[in-house]
Amino acid sequence: MKTEITELLGITYPIIQGGMAWVAEYHLAAAVSQAGGLGIIGAANAPAEWVRQQIQEVRKITDKPFGVNIMLMSPYAEEVARVVAEEKVKVVTTGAGSPEKYMTMWKEAGICVIPVVASVALAKRMERCGADAVIAEGCESGGHIGELTTMVLVPQVADAVQIPVIAAGGIADGRGIAAALMLGAKGVQMGTHFIVTEECWVHENYKDMVIKAKDIDTRVTGRTTGHPVRALRNKMTNEYLKKEAEGAPFEELEMLTLGGLRRAVIDGDVKNGSVMSGQSAGLVKEKMTCRELIEKLVKETEALTKGCSLYE
Numbered sequence: 001m002k003t004e005i006t007e008l009l010g011i012t013y014p015i016i017q018g019g020m021a022w023v024a025e026y027h028l029a030a031a032v033s034q035a036g037g038l039g040i041i042g043a044a045n046a047p048a049e050w051v052r053q054q055i056q057e058v059r060k061i062t063d064k065p066f067g068v069n070i071m072l073m074s075p076y077a078e079e080v081a082r083v084v085a086e087e088k089v090k091v092v093t094t095g096a097g098s099p100e101k102y103m104t105m106w107k108e109a110g111i112c113v114i115p116v117v118a119s120v121a122l123a124k125r126m127e128r129c130g131a132d133a134v135i136a137e138g139c140e141s142g143g144h145i146g147e148l149t150t151m152v153l154v155p156q157v158a159d160a161v162q163i164p165v166i167a168a169g170g171i172a173d174g175r176g177i178a179a180a181l182m183l184g185a186k187g188v189q190m191g192t193h194f195i196v197t198e199e200c201w202v203h204e205n206y207k208d209m210v211i212k213a214k215d216i217d218t219r220v221t222g223r224t225t226g227h228p229v230r231a232l233r234n235k236m237t238n239e240y241l242k243k244e245a246e247g248a249p250f251e252e253l254e255m256l257t258l259g260g261l262r263r264a265v266i267d268g269d270v271k272n273g274s275v276m277s278g279q280s281a282g283l284v285k286e287k288m289t290c291r292e293l294i295e296k297l298v299k300e301t302e303a304l305t306k307g308c309s310l311y312e
Contacts (some may be wrong), residue, residue, distance in 0.1 A: 001298060004164040005187035008112060008132060009091060010065045012036030013298055015177070016135075016166060017290075018191030019069020019093055020143065020276070021045070022265040023202055026054045030061035031199035031290035036298075039066045040093060048079035055087045065090040067114075072097025085109040093135060096144070100129045114166065118146025123157045123165075131163060135189050138169030142192055142230050142278040145169075145220065151183070158184030172280035174300020181305065192278040198289045203268030206275055209234075213281035221257070225250050229257075232275040236260060 005014040015037035017024065021044030029039030039062075041054045051068060058066050068084050070077055073096040081102040084092055088109050092099070095116040099106075106113050112132040117123045123134045136157040138150025146153075150169040158165045167180035168189035180188045194200060196207045209232055219233045221240045231237055240256050257274055264273030288296070 001301065003181075003186040005133065005166060008164065009038055011038050013294060014166075014187030015294060015297060016040065016067075016093075016187060016189040017194045018141075018168065018189050019043070019067075019095075020191050020195070021071070022261050023191075023195060023200065024069065025201060026057040026061070028194060028197065028200045028290070029054075029066050030058045031197070032194065032294070033058070033064040033066040034062040035289075035291040035294045036064075037290075037294050038091060039064075040091075041066070041068045043068055043070050043074065043076075043080050045071065045074045045076065046080075047076050048083045051080050052083045052087060055084075055089060067091030067093055067112075069093045069095065070099070071095055072099060078102075081105065084111065098125070098129070099131075103130045116168070117157065118148065118153070120153075120156050120160045123161050127161045127163050133164040133166060133186075134161065135166045135168050136185070137189070138167075139220075139228075139230070140170030140279040141168055142218070142276040142281075145228050145230050150180070154180060154183040154185050170278060170280050172278075172283040174297050174302075174304055176280070176283075177297060177301040178304040181301075190280075192280050193284050193293060194290065195277070196284055196287050197293055198287060202265045203270075205268035205270045206264050207287060209270045209275055210277055210281045210284055211286065213277065213284070215279070215282040217281065218277060218279050222253070225253060229274070230276065230278065232270075232277045232281065234273075234275060235271045236274065 003014045013036045017032040019040040019042035024042035029041045032039035043051045091112045093114045114133045115126045116135040136154045139145040154167045164186040166187045167185035172193045219237045220228050222228045260274030263269040264275045
């Protein structure tokens, strides 16, 4: 499974683990990288020194490439941007903003920069400012989402830019990876299925809820506020959607979700917490190690694409 992405990042398989806030810490990132994919540390709103510690912990476990996801709206974004440059991390993925002001610093440190995009216009802009690749993320994904689906977004982005495109959103098995490659992607980013791996530190209640999820079990809150978020339906999402339909002010709605992801991930409160998950949860049926998952994904993808000229 050699593609432009495996060559660019120095990895065995074109499978990237999503930089999920509160979920993607060093145990998960190291396990994914060690298994041949690209593990990602999710910096989220964490302070810079926490991110530095996470980077150093990954390096104790594996010498394989890994990355850091930086949420550019974080109050610590500038400090984290400097830390990844100082630590010379192989890859930085970005979301919630534009990484343009950090591009020179990262390039001088030899970092591959891969922004997450939800539109063709943003993909073109990222290419112009020097991005090495882009992650075209459809609205099937968990957490903060855009409007377009993966099926329509990926081929349009692939047609619009010369740099490699990585598909994300709704991918949980080899069928999804094969489809993404057919759409013009050179790799995929997956989040939801990695949540239930043995190395992922999230509470077992969270993992069990993902595994039990059916096709219709995700909800999108915050569409009216301009901050849509996909999560598994529970008491919190039901209350949020009810208040949102009644026209509750943004501040009241925000109070419902404040600290919600931490409550679900760490405390296991899957009734009142925010159990962020993609629509692909309905395809996730069992817990396994990261190596077992990646080997399964590769086997499925190769069986489906046998005889197709998808790899360079």
